[in-house]
Amino acid sequence: MTLGVKTQTSAPQEAVTTEEPGGKQAEKSAAMRARLLDATVDCLVEVGYARTTTTLVSERAGVSRGAMLHHFPTKALLVTQAVIHVADKRIAEFRASVKHLPAGSDFLASVLDLMWANFSSPTSYAMLELTVAARTDRELFESLQPVVRRYETLIFDTAKELFGPLAPSEKEFFQASRTLYFLMHGLVVTDILRDEPDEVQAFLKGLKKQVHAAARSYVEARMTSTSSGSHRTRN
Amino acid sequence: MTLGVKTQTSAPQEAVTTEEPGGKQAEKSAAMRARLLDATVDCLVEVGYARTTTTLVSERAGVSRGAMLHHFPTKALLVTQAVIHVADKRIAEFRASVKHLPAGSDFLASVLDLMWANFSSPTSYAMLELTVAARTDRELFESLQPVVRRYETLIFDTAKELFGPLAPSEKEFFQASRTLYFLMHGLVVTDILRDEPDEVQAFLKGLKKQVHAAARSYVEARMTSTSSGSHRTRN
DNA sequence: CCTAAAACAATCAGTCTTGACTGTTTTTAT
């Protein structure tokens, strides 16, 4: 599903040969790679990093082992590419979901729900698996760190683009966004051993109140200083 | 020789033999178990859950494999006991560290430093390894969940005992303590892929300001309503 | 002392994972 996802990893090697027909095998190859990476992510989510074997991935993708080894000669390469794949998916999910934010009074509450929806997604757990594995895997760490850093930068840029104007200062916004970011990660981890999901919702409900109260005091402070009441943050 | 196959269903038939618990071998046995569990935790921290093999643990503990298998017949049992061992260690660390809290003005700041010290400890990463592994390991999940729940209860009880009186209400304290708890977990996870540790300290610095400001407003509110300025929370 | 049982030590067989190797089909270019 969702074919046609051209990952930036496709090297632009076609120089002067097939200019117009668009190589069929290139498409097949890209589709195969995407299937394998999706299968890798699925395995990460379902059985964890340790039991995500190359055999399991190939079976999951409906691809022979030899075929997979053609695209990803080693497991490290497969996982490395899967990291980027996961990060791209999460960024896409985040950017796509912020589009439909209601501009009503429950704006901040919706943002929190949206953040939790994003952080409790399967891709989030795939990244958690990779992160924890990277802690004791030098090679995975080296390849994962820059990707996650890019991902964080994009997240915070998007946040600043959306909520930066509402914050009283750059410093405070920085602190607040980090707080929520860390908070979400903590929720993800602790949610693993939670049996009743209502606890998270209850906590989020309280968190919304906190954020709402904090934001209101800020907004009131701004209302008195600046008369510009517009807080539209279209993108 | 001694072809008598030891039926592993060793029933607890020794009824009146060793009445006195002053056995030397009991001590040796306990010490051996502790060494093995410590080694297990060390392995969890250093190489992660996946590569924590029974062979590695036995080598680490300086114990033969057969000896270890005598105490922990299967890996699942070893890990299960290690879970409890880790939880107990963390609770002990927490309880021990809260004893030396300075009662000065930097009280809350010290608390945050102390929490981070506890959450950034090796045992914390051991529990993270087990938690993430438990996500996709039913058996580990079943044994880990109650232990962590007990651990959380103890943490929050200690927190309530210390800071409960300072909070404006039960509900607000509940929310605040959870927030810090989740926040710490988020810091632990995201810290894995962080190269410069100053980022955490910078965030904690800002967090201290937030907490301090929030606490001050609460305290001021209480100062006007109740004249009882005593907030001693002896244990 | 001497026997029984527990603790401890060492090895082995079975299973699983990885990556290399060989063979087959499809696509591209001449």
Place this chain on the structure above:
DNA sequence: ATAAAAACAGTCAAGACTGATTGTTTTAGG
């Protein structure tokens, strides 16, 4: 149409991990 290259499929040997089995030492009790 044909040769070259890429994609695809299957098999295999080496290594690792788990748990069982067998042998040795130490301790408790008669």
